[in-house]
Amino acid sequence: MASSYPPPFEGTGEVKEGFLCPLCLKDLQSFYQLQEHYEEEHSGDDRHVRGQLKSLVQKAKKAKDKLLKRDGEDKPETGSYESFYYGGVDPYMWEPQELGATRNHMDFFKKHRAARIDHYVIEVNKLIIRLEKLTSFDRMNIDAGKIRAIEKSVVAWVSDSDVPFCPDCGNKFNLRNRRHHCRLCGSIMCRKCMEFVPLPLAYKLTSGTREARSVTGSQSQSQSPPTGGGGNVSGMGSRRGSISSLSSVTSMLEEKDDERIRCCLHCMDTLMKRQQKLEEKDHVPDIVKLYERLRLCMDKVDERAPEYIRMAESLNAGETTYNLDTAGGLRMEVQKYYELIDALSKKILTLGMKEEPQPHQKTLQLQRMVRYTATLFVQEKLLGLMSLPTKDKYEDLKEKRKQEQEMRLTQERLIAQVAQKRRQDSEKNRPAASTNGEAPQAPRAPRMTKAGGWLPSSDTLHTCGELEDPLLQQIDNIQSFLRQAKAAQRHDEVAMLEENLRQLQDEYDQQQTSLAIALSQRLAQEESLQQDELQRLEDREREHRAQSQAPGSQATYTWQGSLNLTDIGSLHGEEEGEEEVTPKAESSPLSMRAFPALTDQDEESPPRLRRLRGDVTPPGGEGQNSSSLNPFEEEDSTPVEDPSNPFFEEIQKEHKEVANGKKEYNPFEQEEGGEEEQGQAEGATGNPFEVKEENNEGNPFKEASGCTPPGASTNPFEGEDEEAMPDVDVIEEELLLQQIDNIRAYIFDAKLNGRLDEVELLSENLRELQRTLQEQKSKTH
């Protein structure tokens, strides 16, 4: 990636500032234009570099913006960059806007609620305590009079004469419509307005307080008071029994409430609310559990998918930053999550469907919506999941890229040489510059003058010729800002600038390192050309050995390692030198850069080149794809071999789950559950899924275990061992399988959306592919 670095800027003594394209140094006036230009002109270049530079440009811009604003820049707010160049602002481009006005009433609300809640809580607690007292003795075996006495001791009863009418319904009390007392609050109501608290409910409600009180805790949740209540009651009951001497004769007329407690409507209402709350407190519905797992999977995908896409992009571009196997593993992981998301959301969709009565319509709607969201999620993310190149394709890609890089590097070198020459000339032409930093040598574009912010002061001027790197320019600018800010004693700005500077320098360090690597690669190639035949053979042999130990990693580490280190060190030295703006260091950046060349050259590229060359020889066939196993075996177990086959994963998954002992659900079961939804499409098109499913469903474990372990299929060396001769047709097979895989994903998606025509089309394609696959196989056979 470093090789895509810009051709050095020719030091004609002109300073360029502003929004320069980091690749071609064109001045683009505004950040947006720069971004646009970048996307248009350099989109082919490595994304990674672009990302870095983009963030860099943003950083620089941010820093500048901050500076401009702080200094009371008189540019009107609307005068964002567009307005200068197009005259006005498209409303869609209006600058970021803060959240509109809001007003919070929560404090006021809480104040009033608190008053209310205190009252309410006291009420509830009072009722619960009374209820507890009323239930803490054995109602069965005490005579009614005593009960009455106890009840009256709990709460003072309102006297009969005070209440001529029922307070709830307004009916007059008389002999027929008798008065009843609420045992919880003591108020009076008529029979019609009376409620009963059944004892089990009472026990449940009071269980909390009961537990707290009774150390024995023998019957906290007891449903059968007579048996469970015995021990405890005796203690409590006896305490109250002593008071129970006042039993009136009239009370005998009343029915004895053995298993229930009378109360009024209002107390009952309060108790019911309390009960509801208790029930809800510990109850977590299934949907919540499933949903939490679903979100977890989604988060994982959000985290993993970008990583994979980055890898796949890089690999497809033929880069060597990532390992193909790792990417394959990651792909499998991500796909596994997709399967899981699908399965979980399906499970949520069908929750309670078979129960009687059917769940509320809104519950079903919620489930549908969750499922729909999951589908959208899978659709959006899965379809963007690009496929990986096959091993051989990857080798091709790498070679192609190598060639491109070579060409570019030779060009660059030529340019660099010219540039260096010129620099040396210009250096000679102005020796004064180094002694007198103030002397303005070059006409400076007065871009910043309007701003009235920190200007890149003229003492940085003498560096202008050398700073072919836009990064260095930024660093320099910021440094001069820093100096000015320090002079002006603006400490907060100094801190901010320093932070910016550090970021820029980090960025620069990184770039320099990669630059060095690139240059070294180039030199290494030259060197390798010069090396004689013998040397090359030796090399190859050694590399081969090294690779068989650790494929793709620093094969020539041993003989150049030490040099490598020192050079990197010197490189850093050079950078620091530049940062400190010492002319000496700047005068020869190129020559410095030429050094490291010798060193880490072989880290990545040449071995691979050579290996490709060596491909003709039998041992070079290590690039073989995984499926080049015994053709006989393939016939039997193709679906299992394909590592990206979703069912393969399901099998694995299931396998794992069983092993973990948490057999919470079975993906195939859900497949059946979801059949209803898919039924239409499947019936119409002879769904390939179904076929596969049946294949696997019978004995997933046998297949998973009876076959080569998954790790083996991705290990190229094993393939090499088993079969030495590569076969062109077979190589294509992996691609085919991958395509089949992709198409299955689309079919899956299309079915979910009920696009039957597409399903048909896709299945047609799938069949076509499978036919091709068969043909190929028979050929190899």
Place this chain on the structure above:
Amino acid sequence: MNVTLAVKQYISKMIENSGPGMKVLLMDKETTSIVSVVYTQSEILQKEVYLFERIDSQNRDNMKHLKAICFLRPTKENVENLIQELRRPKYSVYFIYFSNVISKSEIKALAEADEQEVVAEVQEFYGDFIAVNPHLFSLNLSGVARGRSWEPTLLPRTTQGLTSVLLALKKCPMIRYQLSSDMAKRLGESVKQIITKEYELFDFRKTEVPPLLLILDRSDDAITPLLNQWTYQAMVHELLGLNNNRIDLSRVPGISKDLKEVVLSAENDEFYANNLYLNFGEIGTNIKNLMEDFQKKKPKEQQKLESISDMKAFVDNYPQFKKMSGTVSKHVTVVGELSRLVSERHLMEVSELEQELACQNDHSSASQNVRRLLQNPRVSEMDAVRLVMLYALRYERHSSSILPGLMEELNRKGVSEKHCRMVTSMVEYGGKRVRGSDLVNPQDAVAITKQFFKGLKGVENVYTQHAPLLQETLDQLIKGRLKDSHFPYLGPSSLRDRPQDIIVFVIGGATYEEALAIYNLNRTVPGVRIVLGGTTIHNTKSFLEEVTLTAAAGQAERLQRAGGHPNRR
């Protein structure tokens, strides 16, 4: 100054405040529109909001595993419903947001109902308007006037809407109003009163130049809503009717089931966003390109996928294809329907005459053309009426007016009595007697030369000659030439600098043609940001309804007054 963004930010803030977990959004009828205009279902689903419920709906189940976000207008019914809801909470937690100022006593009532402590948040988020475009909002209120004065219930509602826009944009403006309209003055005063009362809320960071609120009355320009439109958004609204960015296509012959109602939102439809303000001809080209592009991507049934690379290309293109197919079928249907209506109703011809009536000053040619078109049997009733209306407004006091003849012509054509009466209502609504400024003839020498140059350049499209009066008004406002005598300031102070942030509000409804004019002003005039709002967004149909309502109410009032007098004697 982006109203769409303002509402979006409010809503995403609400959702953000409620944390992770499944959520339900509880709304009333109006807030449902407010939310649905700026967010699509799938967007909001991604934020874990899975259910959308009306607070007044009885058919809601207990779902204690959901968090409820309530976004409600602070009306009496809503507060009452909410109190009931809190007494018997159906969800675990409630985050309550009112779209406007709510009284302390109502909060107290709510607090007292929250015995189970389920309320976690009570806030005012001022998203009390429909954000149609970033620079265009509507209150979806029709029939705001009774004769020349406010429909009593709608003045407070309009005030609420307008102040919520100010709060959402964080602007505390100076107010100018159209002197000729009593309604404009009343609204201005009402807004001012709120600003004074809620001075704490309106205490924003002072800008160098204070923002400006300009209140206008539709009756000042009755012509603009009567014209046929040729830019995409305006045309769709005129011919098909845009309601909260949705069009009802169910009347289109042979429409497929899933296209009966389509959403046109610039927020997530790239094609629409790019073509919103382009004219019909350009859209035609663009849609052709879109189709071609689509055809290229579309996997063909008969296409043999012979090689692996074919296959790979197909698979790679498939996601794009899928995404595109929705857009393509939608816009092809819409544009197809538009062009069908255009040719069926001879709209090219009609529109040309409309533009002539609106922009030129040649009575004899105009009267001849109107007569000729009225005799054309294929010109629809609606178009015939609007031509006569335009004629009537334009040549109201012309010495040789042929209006009576035209009315006869309408009768002969079989136009219903109701529509014929509308012509009179329209003149009453927007005739010379009412108008504060000279609507039709701003053609001083400069304007004529301007038009001449435009004509030379050939950019002037015969169907889009007309520029709404609003454009002229704003142009003068920006240049600082808008006369204080016609558009006085409310209060003693006046703006000396060139205005920067301008909010224009049209009582009686704005139009998409005006929205386009504002859009262009925003783009071409540096340093000025303008937002347009109206009690509603009109097309000709809705405008005629509004005028009928206004006239009927006005007449009733007059009759009452007339009837009252003899009694007193």
